[in-house]
Amino acid sequence: KQEVTQIPAALSVPEGENLVLNCSFTDSAIYNLQWFRQDPGKGLTSLLLIQSSQREQTSGRLNASLDKSSGRSTLYIAASQPGDSATYLCAVKGGSEKLVFGKGTKLTVNP
Amino acid sequence: DTAVSQTPKYLVTQMGNDKSIKCEQNLGHDTMYWYKQDSKKFLKIMFSYNNKELIINETVPNRFSPKSPDKAHLNLHINSLELGDSAVYFCASSPGSGGSYEQYFGPGTRLTVT
Numbered sequence: 076k077q078e079v080t081q082i083p084a085a086l087s088v089p090e091g092e093n094l095v096l097n098c099s100f101t102d103s104a105i106y107n108l109q110w111f112r113q114d115p116g117k118g119l120t121s122l123l124l125i126q127s128s129q130r131e132q133t134s135g136r137l138n139a140s141l142d143k144s145s146g147r148s149t150l151y152i153a154a155s156q157p158g159d160s161a162t163y164l165c166a167v168k169g170g171s172e173k174l175v176f177g178k179g180t181k182l183t184v185n186p
Numbered sequence: 187d188t189a190v191s192q193t194p195k196y197l198v199t200q201m202g203n204d205k206s207i208k209c210e211q212n213l214g215h216d217t218m219y220w221y222k223q224d225s226k227k228f229l230k231i232m233f234s235y236n237n238k239e240l241i242i243n244e245t246v247p248n249r250f251s252p253k254s255p256d257k258a259h260l261n262l263h264i265n266s267l268e269l270g271d272s273a274v275y276f277c278a279s280s281p282g283s284g285g286s287y288e289q290y291f292g293p294g295t296r297l298t299v300t
Binding site: 106107109111116117118119120121124126162164166171172173174175176178179 | 219221226227228229230231234241242244276278283284286288289290291292293294296
């Protein structure tokens, strides 16, 4: 059974800092890994999708990497801004074709 | 021009009642999903439909019944509501059910059972 773990559960940083969010999964037989952002009381916004054959994806200040063999992914946020404050969720899609989510990392970027 | 929409956004009801949540996507996708986010913010899949056919049915009480009248709509009907059903329910869609597709989520429906 696939399990997804995100560390840390919460992170508080000053504005401008570069930061890394971690995601690990127990079953490396995945199709893809997706990073989402969730703002309080809102839905999920897809940030990056990495296919199992890819090593990384970039979008603006965000860079996500995937090491399938070790069951790890990182989300790197450069030059963080207060508007980046949200909960970041990692989800993997495996053979059962369902997304399995981690519990998220709550990020606070202080001005 | 919302991609995945849900109604209602908020739903407050009493135990024992029956309620429905509606979801519509205008992306032309073939696959739709229902997820539940509990009080601890943990998101878990409930159901998935591909082109109106059920393809994923997680261990969900049979009080929950999804219905897909066409591939753009997936509704969730809940009978005999219980306190533990209080959660945020998210609808999502993807172009297909294959492994490589990205999922797009709706804004969620916050259900409170009193």
